[in-house]
Amino acid sequence: MAEVHLEKVVKKYGSLEVVHGIDLDIAHNEFVVLVGPSGCGKSTTLRMIAGLEGISGGNIWIGDRVVNDLPPRARNISMVFQNYALYPHMSVRENLGFSLKIAGKSAAEIDAAVDEAANILSLTPLMDRKPGALSGGQRQRVAMGRAIVRHPDVFLFDEPLSNLDAKLRTQMRVEIKKLHRKIKTTIIYVTHDQVEAMTLADRIVIMRNGHIEQQGTPLDVFTNPVNTFVATFIGSPPMNLIDGVVKAGKVVFSDGTSLPIPTRYHADEGQRVQFGIRADNIMPVGHALPPEDHMAELDMTVSISEPLGTETILFGEISGTEIQAKMFNPRPVEAGETMKFQITLDKCHLFDAESGRALRDA
Amino acid sequence: MDENRSHRLQANALKIAHLLTLFVAMMIICTPGLWIVLNSFRPTVEIMAKPPVWIPNELNLDHYRAMFGGIGEGGVPVLTYFRNSLIISVTSTIIALLVGMAGGYAFARYRFRGKSAIFIGLMVTRAVPGVALSLPLFIVYARIGIIDTHFGMIITYVAMNVPFTVWLIDGFFRQVPKELAEAAEIDGCTRWQAFWKVEFPVAKAGIASAGIFAFLTSWNEYALASQLTRSVTSKTMPVGLLDFTSEFTLNWGGMCALAVLMIIPALILTFLVQKHLIAGLTFGGVKG
Numbered sequence: 001m002a003e004v005h006l007e008k009v010v011k012k013y014g015s016l017e018v019v020h021g022i023d024l025d026i027a028h029n030e031f032v033v034l035v036g037p038s039g040c041g042k043s044t045t046l047r048m049i050a051g052l053e054g055i056s057g058g059n060i061w062i063g064d065r066v067v068n069d070l071p072p073r074a075r076n077i078s079m080v081f082q083n084y085a086l087y088p089h090m091s092v093r094e095n096l097g098f099s100l101k102i103a104g105k106s107a108a109e110i111d112a113a114v115d116e117a118a119n120i121l122s123l124t125p126l127m128d129r130k131p132g133a134l135s136g137g138q139r140q141r142v143a144m145g146r147a148i149v150r151h152p153d154v155f156l157f158d159e160p161l162s163n164l165d166a167k168l169r170t171q172m173r174v175e176i177k178k179l180h181r182k183i184k185t186t187i188i189y190v191t192h193d194q195v196e197a198m199t200l201a202d203r204i205v206i207m208r209n210g211h212i213e214q215q216g217t218p219l220d221v222f223t224n225p226v227n228t229f230v231a232t233f234i235g236s237p238p239m240n241l242i243d244g245v246v247k248a249g250k251v252v253f254s255d256g257t258s259l260p261i262p263t264r265y266h267a268d269e270g271q272r273v274q275f276g277i278r279a280d281n282i283m284p285v286g287h288a289l290p291p292e293d294h295m296a297e298l299d300m301t302v303s304i305s306e307p308l309g310t311e312t313i314l315f316g317e318i319s320g321t322e323i324q325a326k327m328f329n330p331r332p333v334e335a336g337e338t339m340k341f342q343i344t345l346d347k348c349h350l351f352d353a354e355s356g357r358a359l360r361d362a
Numbered sequence: 363m364d365e366n367r368s369h370r371l372q373a374n375a376l377k378i379a380h381l382l383t384l385f386v387a388m389m390i391i392c393t394p395g396l397w398i399v400l401n402s403f404r405p406t407v408e409i410m411a412k413p414p415v416w417i418p419n420e421l422n423l424d425h426y427r428a429m430f431g432g433i434g435e436g437g438v439p440v441l442t443y444f445r446n447s448l449i450i451s452v453t454s455t456i457i458a459l460l461v462g463m464a465g466g467y468a469f470a471r472y473r474f475r476g477k478s479a480i481f482i483g484l485m486v487t488r489a490v491p492g493v494a495l496s497l498p499l500f501i502v503y504a505r506i507g508i509i510d511t512h513f514g515m516i517i518t519y520v521a522m523n524v525p526f527t528v529w530l531i532d533g534f535f536r537q538v539p540k541e542l543a544e545a546a547e548i549d550g551c552t553r554w555q556a557f558w559k560v561e562f563p564v565a566k567a568g569i570a571s572a573g574i575f576a577f578l579t580s581w582n583e584y585a586l587a588s589q590l591t592r593s594v595t596s597k598t599m600p601v602g603l604l605d606f607t608s609e610f611t612l613n614w615g616g617m618c619a620l621a622v623l624m625i626i627p628a629l630i631l632t633f634l635v636q637k638h639l640i641a642g643l644t645f646g647g648v649k650g
């Protein structure tokens with residue numbers, strides 16, 4: 001039972017400030033994912049919550065306690081590390097029971113708790129093995145078992161899936177989500193993988209250069225990005241951004257083509273803007289998802305196509321900017337073929353070219 | 363088919379050449395040691411024979427009997443020398459390991475001012491030949507009155523071994539991922555517990571090997587010990603070998619017998635600790 005609050009938390013290394021006074025409120029039992037490119041301060045933030053890094057300013061609360069100067073052991077948290085950090089000289093059973101042993105629990109209590117965790121994570125057949133004799137996925141599960149065995153207030157995950165292959169990663173992602181359902185504890189999860197962030201989080205916190213750029217539900221940050229950074233970071237393939245100027249209610253691109261200003265957005269005459277379209281919202285006519293309102297159309301020559309089975313990614317150009325579009329119910333496409341594309345204006349975005357901010361109506 | 367056959371023959375020839383080379387190399391390494399063991403069991407006449415007698419005609423324990431015999435019968439105080447060697451080597455090894463662990467851990471884990479300068483400084487001390495230090499050491503020790511004492515020899519060997527143990531143990535602690543200690547701290551350990559319960563056991567193999575090196579260095583050292591020890595109260599076994607030289611004769615057989623006694627504990631120790639030297643102990647804790 002614990003909320004986590006960060007209040008103007010700052011981290012400095014000497015004169016270099018890497019986290020610039022971030023505020024974050026995490027509710028009890030919430031699954032929050034900190035996501036961002038490497039060097040954005042997400043891992044540092046997590047390590048400050050864990051107590052592995054001191055804070056240079058601000059306050060951190062876990063539950064109703066300020067934990068700024070408490071050592072990690074006094075914070076009642078547990079953490080899963082990127083490289084698992086299992087104790088190589090101990091068996092799986094000893095690894096799981098280590099924290100309880102340190103806490104001075106009786107052998108019977110330790111056994112009960114360890115067996116419970118082993119059951120939850122299907123580790124029972126592996127209990128006597130050393131970490132060296134486990135596969136990557138099994139080590140990952142042991143690391144999670146070690147974290148849940150002591151019923152902490154908060155779970156911290158530091159890029160726990162980045163060492164697994166793609167298939168195992170998908171599998172473990174589901175396991176982590178199930179685990180959260182079962183154990184009902186606050187989870188703070190750090191990743192650079194936006195797919196992980198989208199699939200796991202109750203709330204995504206997108207960080208860049210030590211600042212929080214945006215936070216919200218996965219769907220919210222996907223559909224309403226506040227700036228071009230969030231727009232291109234979340235979603236795969238990344239959002240297409242085309243430079244243009246607003247003229248007579250339209251966005252005119254450098255090659256003379258134009259598109260209407262997307263609904264929900266507002267820009268001044270003559271303003272330099274970036275027009276944002278996700279690949280899912282620019283589709284060849286006849287190969288689109290069911291029609292929606294506010295369509296626009298334009299012609300584009302396809303340079304490369306990437307068939308993915310259910311859909312094909314088409315690469316083309318609009319006024320010198322490379323565009324990725326999605327073709328549903330695909331047919332083979334020759335390079336150099338010119339196709340008519342339909343654009344769902346309802347789902348397009350408009351950003352100020354200078355600041356990168358979304359020009360959404362208030 | 364012919365091409366395959368010639369490649370197979372070539373591979374076989376290479377394998378035989380490989381084995382032969384290994385055999386010759388091992389011969390070169392092992393012969394002096396085996397010669398010492400053999401000579402310790404042979405009568406002096408046979409040892410001194412020219413041309414050498416390769417296949418012994420007679421083997422006996424005369425040299426060993428004489429060595430443990432009375433003073434007049436060519437005996438030397440072997441047990442006292444052995445005790446001196448043991449006390450000096452074991453104590454200096456333990457101290458060098460403790461200092462080496464503290465130093466190695468600090469170099470591996472912490473950042474501090476002048477770190478690389480201090481590290482290089484430590485290594486440079488290894489470049490000074492031990493014998494060059496014998497005279498200054500002799501003068502200093504004579505002044506403060508620790509010539510011919512266990513204490514004097516212990517601090518000499520600690521000084522000789524510490525740079526090496528620091529360097530070696532630093533390397534082993536570097537291989538232990540920092541996250542292990544962090545995980546232990548999150549699991550409820552203090553910094554000190556995290557070291558003793560997690561980092562130390564994981565680096566144990568490396569520390570054991572540093573211990574072997576330190577022990578063997580002290581156990582086998584002759585140059586400094588021959589200057590800084592005078593009497594049976596502190597003479598070590600290598601210095602004891604000198605007891606077999608007299609003005610006109612060299613008792614090769616006795617020397618070989620004492621040398622064999624010197625080699626045995628070192629061999630036993632190496633075999634004992636070897637079990638802990640199994641590599642790969644740190645693998646598996648982190649991603650594989």
